[in-house]
Amino acid sequence: MDKTILVNPVTRIEGHAKITVHLDDNQEVADARFHVVEFRGFEKFCEGRFFVEMPQITSRVCGICPVSHLLASVKACDMIVGGQVPRTAHMLRELMHMGQIIQSHALSFFHLSAPDLLLGYDASPAVRNIVGLIQEKPDVAVKGVRLRKIGQEIIKIVGGRKIHADFPVPGGVNKALAPNERDQILAMLPEAMDHVKFALGLIEEYHRTHQEEVEFFGKFPSYYVGLVKSDGALELYDGKLRFVDPNGAVIHDQVPTNKYLDYIGEAVEPWSYMKFPFLLEKGYPDGMYRVGPLARLNLCERVSTPQANQMLQQWRGGKRIQESSFYYHWARLVEITYAIERAQQLLEDPEITSTDIVGSYTPVNEEGIGVIEAPRGTLIHHYWVDRNGRVKKVNLIVSTGHNNLAMNAGVKQIARKYVNTRDLKEGMLNRLEALIRCYDPCLSCATHAIGKMPIVVDVYDRAGKLIKRLERSSG
Amino acid sequence: MGWFVIERLRDLRVWGIECVTAHQLEIEFADAVQGYDWVIFVDAAVDTQPGQVTVRELAPNVGLHAVSHFLTPEDVLGMCLAMHGKAPKGILISIGGADFDFGEGLTEVTQQAGEKVALALRNWLQHGKGRKSLIG
Numbered sequence: 001m002d003k004t005i006l007v008n009p010v011t012r013i014e015g016h017a018k019i020t021v022h023l024d025d026n027q028e029v030a031d032a033r034f035h036v037v038e039f040r041g042f043e044k045f046c047e048g049r050f051f052v053e054m055p056q057i058t059s060r061v062c063g064i065c066p067v068s069h070l071l072a073s074v075k076a077c078d079m080i081v082g083g084q085v086p087r088t089a090h091m092l093r094e095l096m097h098m099g100q101i102i103q104s105h106a107l108s109f110f111h112l113s114a115p116d117l118l119l120g121y122d123a124s125p126a127v128r129n130i131v132g133l134i135q136e137k138p139d140v141a142v143k144g145v146r147l148r149k150i151g152q153e154i155i156k157i158v159g160g161r162k163i164h165a166d167f168p169v170p171g172g173v174n175k176a177l178a179p180n181e182r183d184q185i186l187a188m189l190p191e192a193m194d195h196v197k198f199a200l201g202l203i204e205e206y207h208r209t210h211q212e213e214v215e216f217f218g219k220f221p222s223y224y225v226g227l228v229k230s231d232g233a234l235e236l237y238d239g240k241l242r243f244v245d246p247n248g249a250v251i252h253d254q255v256p257t258n259k260y261l262d263y264i265g266e267a268v269e270p271w272s273y274m275k276f277p278f279l280l281e282k283g284y285p286d287g288m289y290r291v292g293p294l295a296r297l298n299l300c301e302r303v304s305t306p307q308a309n310q311m312l313q314q315w316r317g318g319k320r321i322q323e324s325s326f327y328y329h330w331a332r333l334v335e336i337t338y339a340i341e342r343a344q345q346l347l348e349d350p351e352i353t354s355t356d357i358v359g360s361y362t363p364v365n366e367e368g369i370g371v372i373e374a375p376r377g378t379l380i381h382h383y384w385v386d387r388n389g390r391v392k393k394v395n396l397i398v399s400t401g402h403n404n405l406a407m408n409a410g411v412k413q414i415a416r417k418y419v420n421t422r423d424l425k426e427g428m429l430n431r432l433e434a435l436i437r438c439y440d441p442c443l444s445c446a447t448h449a450i451g452k453m454p455i456v457v458d459v460y461d462r463a464g465k466l467i468k469r470l471e472r473s474s475g
Numbered sequence: 476m477g478w479f480v481i482e483r484l485r486d487l488r489v490w491g492i493e494c495v496t497a498h499q500l501e502i503e504f505a506d507a508v509q510g511y512d513w514v515i516f517v518d519a520a521v522d523t524q525p526g527q528v529t530v531r532e533l534a535p536n537v538g539l540h541a542v543s544h545f546l547t548p549e550d551v552l553g554m555c556l557a558m559h560g561k562a563p564k565g566i567l568i569s570i571g572g573a574d575f576d577f578g579e580g581l582t583e584v585t586q587q588a589g590e591k592v593a594l595a596l597r598n599w600l601q602h603g604k605g606r607k608s609l610i611g
Contacts, residue, residue: 111502131537134557142506142558149503163498 017441018456019432021415025462027422032415034407034436036274043394051080051363051389052170058381058396059164062442064107066164067100067155068374071237072381075370077170079258080385083359088351089172094237095185095346096158096167097372101236101339102192103151104375105293105332108440109199110144113329116434117206122427140202147195147336150188154343157181172358179353186347189340193307196336200311203330216417218325218410218435221246223279223289224299225264225402227373230254232301234308234338236373243279243289244299248320257371260380264397276404277397288405291377292439293331298322305341308334325410325438332375332440363389374399376440400441410435421459421468429457429470476519476570476589479581483593489600500546505554511563516548517592518569519585525573526584528592533565568592 017036024030042061049057055073059066071093078085085093115123115133118140123132134141152162159165160175167173207214223246227239232253241255243263255263267276267284279287289295298321303309311334316322322331346352363385370381377399384393414435418428459468478496485494493511497504508514516533523529537553538545548567556562570592573582581589 107502131553131557134537134554138558141554145503145506145558148501149506152501152503161498162501 017436018458019411019436020458020460021419021421021432022460023421023462029412029415029419029421030462032408032412032419032432033271034404034411035272043396046391046394049391051077051368051383051385051391052361054381054383054391054394055168055170056164056166061396061398065100065104065374065376065442067096067159068372068379069381070165070168071097072370072372072374072379074168074170075372076368076381076383077370079368079370080363080365080383080389081170081359081361082364083171083361085172086354086356086359088176088354089168089357089359090238091346091349091352092158092173092177092357093168095177095343095352096155096165097237098339098343098346099151099154099158101151101375102154102336102343103148104440105336105339106144106148106151106195108375108437109203109329109332110140110147112440113434113437114140114144114202116430116437117202117329121430121434122425128430143195143198147192147199150192150195151339153188154185157185169358169361171361174358176355176357177353182347182353186344189344192340193337196333196340199336200330200333203333204314207330214326215324218413218438219323220406220409220413221323222406222409223251223282223287224295224321225279225289225291226296226299226378227257227371228253228300229304233304234296234300234302234312234335236296236335236339236342238372241371241378242299244295244321246321246323248298250299257380258369260369260371260382260397266397266401272404274404275397275401277402278405285405288409289402290406291399291402292328292375293335293377294322294325294328295377296373297327297331297334303334303338305338305345308338308341311337325406325435328438328440335375363387376400376442377402398442400439403439403441407436407439407441410438424459424468424470432457476572476581476585477517479586479589480517480568480570480593480596483590484596487593487597489597492600500548500551502546502554504546504551505558508551508555508563509559509561514548514552514563514565515596516565516567518567519572519575520569521572521575523569523571525571525582526588527571528588529569531567531569533567535562535565568596 020033021029022031046057055070058073059070061069111130115128118137119128119132156162159167167175224244227235228242229235229239241257242250243252245251263280264277265280267278278284279289297312297315303312315330315334366385368383372379379399380397382395383391385391411432414431418431457470458466460466481494481496533548533552535552535556536549538550548565552562552565570588573585
């Protein structure tokens with residue numbers, strides 16, 4: 001009789017989730033699934049709101065990446081007002097986004113994933129957490145806190161608030177950057193670079209000492225999707241879509257973001273509230289693709305800032321594509337480096353302190369699409385409005401959603417490798433969680449659900465009978 | 476609620492304190508509070524009567540959830556203690572909320588409670604720090 005294992009709740013992710021492992025008659029893993037078990041319904045209850053409210057409403061999806069939703073939303077509103085965003089406003093929004101990349105990636109690396117990397121998968125959950133990390137490696141924890149703080153301070157200085165700033169508005173921004181504020185941010189960047197270099201040392205050492213695991217962990221072929229600049233370089237704020245096949249060959253390039261529905265479909269499964277985006281031309285589920293730091297570094301030609309570009313070459317290690325999901329961690333550090341360098345470029349532009357920061361504000365188009373590379377991957381906001389600017393329909397495809405098929409593929413691969421159903425041990429289940437954490441999923445965003453962070457692992461037989469449950473309290 | 480009290484304290488120009496307002500507690504507060512003698516957290520409460528004020532001393536203690544959305548005041552102090560070997564003394568002041576629906580401003584009952592807390596905090600910070608009772 002087939003049996004199933006359940007991991008519930010998954011810890012150190014944003015939102016509620018569980019993992020089920022399904023066994024066959026020989027007690028071997030037949031399948032594994034990553035379930036998202038919450039629903040909030042932002043797309044529905046936004047209907048009827050005035051479009052200018054959308055940035056403030058949708059940024060409430062998440063307290064970790066509100067800036068990403070804010071910026072994607074306001075870009076959709078830019079399209080509705082049909083106006084050109086002044087160059088300074090564009091730069092200020094991108095600067096705020098660089099702060100977001102720094103703070104979110106710092107949190108993911110230092111405080112969500114570092115306990116696995118530095119304390120080991122087989123360490124007890126009682127110590128393999130942020131508290132254990134602080135106690136064992138206080139220097140690592142402090143650097144992580146300070147790097148994240150710099151990202152948050154950039155957001156606050158540029159936008160007026162760290163969380164739920166009302167700074168970007170359709171057609172521009174509502175606050176100019178003062179010269180003293182510019183200088184304040186510039187003064188913080190060297191410290192940020194020191195911290196990220198420290199983290200790079202940690203991850204490079206881990207790759208050296210755990211080569212077999214690193215190369216196996218969540219390794220499978222997939223397509224990759226993300227934004228690139230016009231020359232194919234890494235782009236996080238604007239740009240056009242690029243689609244890359246599992247071998248690294250570009251299959252579609254410079255696709256305008258408002259054409260995303262021609263390429264991406266969304267499937268649903270009865271066992272998860274999170275939708276399953278896929279490439280339309282490849283079908284479901286063969287059109288599985290990945291987004292986020294790993295995808296972005298796989299699909300770009302280069303990085304436009306010198307230190308991050310050098311790190312990209314080291315990350316690639318001579319390969320065209322890194323398939324292992326473990327490379328997400330290292331990729332985040334390359335992107336933090338880019339964000340620091342890019343922030344410096346923006347701050348050194350003489351127009352960054354201009355007061356020409358807002359354009360048109362009147363609705364002229366009945367459709368708006370905003371796309372941004374959020375820390376976790378491509379984020380799409382799509383609004384349909386009536387002639388008065390009242391929202392008729394909303395479609396949100398968030399980073400974690402894009403990765404849904406890939407996370408499920410990874411969970412299945414890890415379960416088959418590590419889960420011994422005759423002798424279930426904590427470390428096996430920790431690896432299932434760790435695979436999910438590679439993607440740094442934000443289930444609050446993916447289901448637009450209220451965030452908490454536990455996970456459950458359940459084991460079921462083929463008849464659907466629960467035979468084992470492992471769960472840990474979130475707090 | 477907390478923002479109202481802290482803004483009132485700013486208006487009252489109490490010497491020797493730093494006023495910080497935030498939508499949620501974040502991990503960097505654990506670093507920021509080091510070096511201070513006291514940290515006083517003020518927030519609305521959902522589990523007490525509207526306008527009811529409760530004061531609780533805090534012990535540093537970090538829960539397993541403590542990474543992002545769900546930091547408690549105890550987590551902030553506990554992380555500070557773990558990172559720096561010492562943490563400030565902590566107090567949590569909770570004021571029962573009356574209306575949590577969308578809207579601007581506070582209800583009369585909570586605004587009066589907020590005023591009372593701000594004045595009591597000023598008096599305590601200027602004259603009575605160290606005494607057990609903060610709100611009499």
